[in-house]
Amino acid sequence: MNKVLLKINAWLHLWLGLISGIVVVILSLTGCALIFEEEIKYSWLYSASPDSTDQTELLAPSVVYNKIKADHPEKEIESFWYYGHGKPIKIGIDHGERLMYVNPYNAKIIAEVDHEDFFHFMDEGHRHLWLPTEIGRPITGWGTLMFFIISLSGLILWWPKRWNKRMVKQSFTINWKTKWKRINYDLHNVLGFYSLILAVVMAFTAMMMSFPWLRKSIIEMAGGYPRSPKKTEMKNEELDRPKVDALMVADSIWLQVRTQIALHNKDAVIVHIPEEDEDVVYACTDMHAGSWRDLKFDRYTMQLLPSSQKPIGEAKTAEWISRSNFGLHTGYIGGLTTKTLYFVASLICATLPITGFYVWWYKRKKKPVKKAKKKLQLAT
Numbered sequence: 001m002n003k004v005l006l007k008i009n010a011w012l013h014l015w016l017g018l019i020s021g022i023v024v025v026i027l028s029l030t031g032c033a034l035i036f037e038e039e040i041k042y043s044w045l046y047s048a049s050p051d052s053t054d055q056t057e058l059l060a061p062s063v064v065y066n067k068i069k070a071d072h073p074e075k076e077i078e079s080f081w082y083y084g085h086g087k088p089i090k091i092g093i094d095h096g097e098r099l100m101y102v103n104p105y106n107a108k109i110i111a112e113v114d115h116e117d118f119f120h121f122m123d124e125g126h127r128h129l130w131l132p133t134e135i136g137r138p139i140t141g142w143g144t145l146m147f148f149i150i151s152l153s154g155l156i157l158w159w160p161k162r163w164n165k166r167m168v169k170q171s172f173t174i175n176w177k178t179k180w181k182r183i184n185y186d187l188h189n190v191l192g193f194y195s196l197i198l199a200v201v202m203a204f205t206a207m208m209m210s211f212p213w214l215r216k217s218i219i220e221m222a223g224g225y226p227r228s229p230k231k232t233e234m235k236n237e238e239l240d241r242p243k244v245d246a247l248m249v250a251d252s253i254w255l256q257v258r259t260q261i262a263l264h265n266k267d268a269v270i271v272h273i274p275e276e277d278e279d280v281v282y283a284c285t286d287m288h289a290g291s292w293r294d295l296k297f298d299r300y301t302m303q304l305l306p307s308s309q310k311p312i313g314e315a316k317t318a319e320w321i322s323r324s325n326f327g328l329h330t331g332y333i334g335g336l337t338t339k340t341l342y343f344v345a346s347l348i349c350a351t352l353p354i355t356g357f358y359v360w361w362y363k364r365k366k367k368p369v370k371k372a373k374k375k376l377q378l379a380t
Helices: 002-035 037-045 061-071 118-128 133-158 165-172 180-194 196-210 212-221 246-261 317-330 336-379
Strands: 077-082 089-093 098-102 109-114 270-272 280-288 291-298
Touching: 002 037, 002 118, 002 133, 002 317, 002 336, 061 077, 061 089, 061 098, 061 246, 077 246, 118 133, 133 180, 133 196, 165 180, 180 196, 180 336, 196 212, 196 317, 196 336, 212 317, 246 270, 246 280, 246 291, 291 317
Parallel strands: none
Antiparallel strands: 077 089, 077 270, 089 098, 098 109, 270 280, 280 291
């Protein structure tokens, strides 16, 4: 029975690997490209500094808005993404078609770029392989599921038959002094083992994003989401109240979030300029370790609404899993250390289909040679 199960395991590892190989390579390489996007963009490519040592305060959204509008009245400004000191404000303009990076101390435009930049291109490849979403998303989802199964079956194939000194050395180290075929096998076998834990985490969290049924099942098993607070209807006199100026609302919420609400990375705030017909204003804070906190404010009173998320430290298991899934998938959850580990693991994952294919191809070529030798021996 054990031999049958091992054969089935080897068969699954081989054929699921061959089917999903190209998808895994693309997802792994695009994932590598995206891991350090924040460091490259906001700490190097579009870094921002004050003109003088006296300029230490971040400008409010209304100040930035008015300064940009003075020079570019045609621009439609919709949202402000503050990333903190030394980093630019990212501003969505022209209905999200373009992005503007602005110095947070003097409102000088650092760059205006097409939304379709390199990282956006990599993100589209990572999410749906540059195919139409309705086609690419299922392919990446099922490819990731196959990779998850391959990773677990690979552990069974890697497991030493005997835990003696020789077998342990072969399982944990690469012999660089042997033939290339053996080196290739070691690269697949040994590096696959070392990247296994992170590979499984990345695959499973990606599956949580791809398959609603899986996400729902995990959340339900973890206790489910907390009940949403009951919506209270506004009184007629409240509905008739004149709306406060949109920029004043944005300023008030931005200041309130930084000084009273944020717990982590307090100067990193996303705030939207409300449209004329919007009574609820969105903001975002606590963008830390790959999670964030969505906030909703009453446009009239600028008070935080009960439907806003609580700090992640107060979240129960199910909500924590949901809100931390992105950080677990990308490596953001542990800062630069985990990002580096994820980068290396993703790079290894990109090589596994290639080295695995070569292992299979070599064995496939070897079988006819063995058969020919046996026939020759029988003939003589």
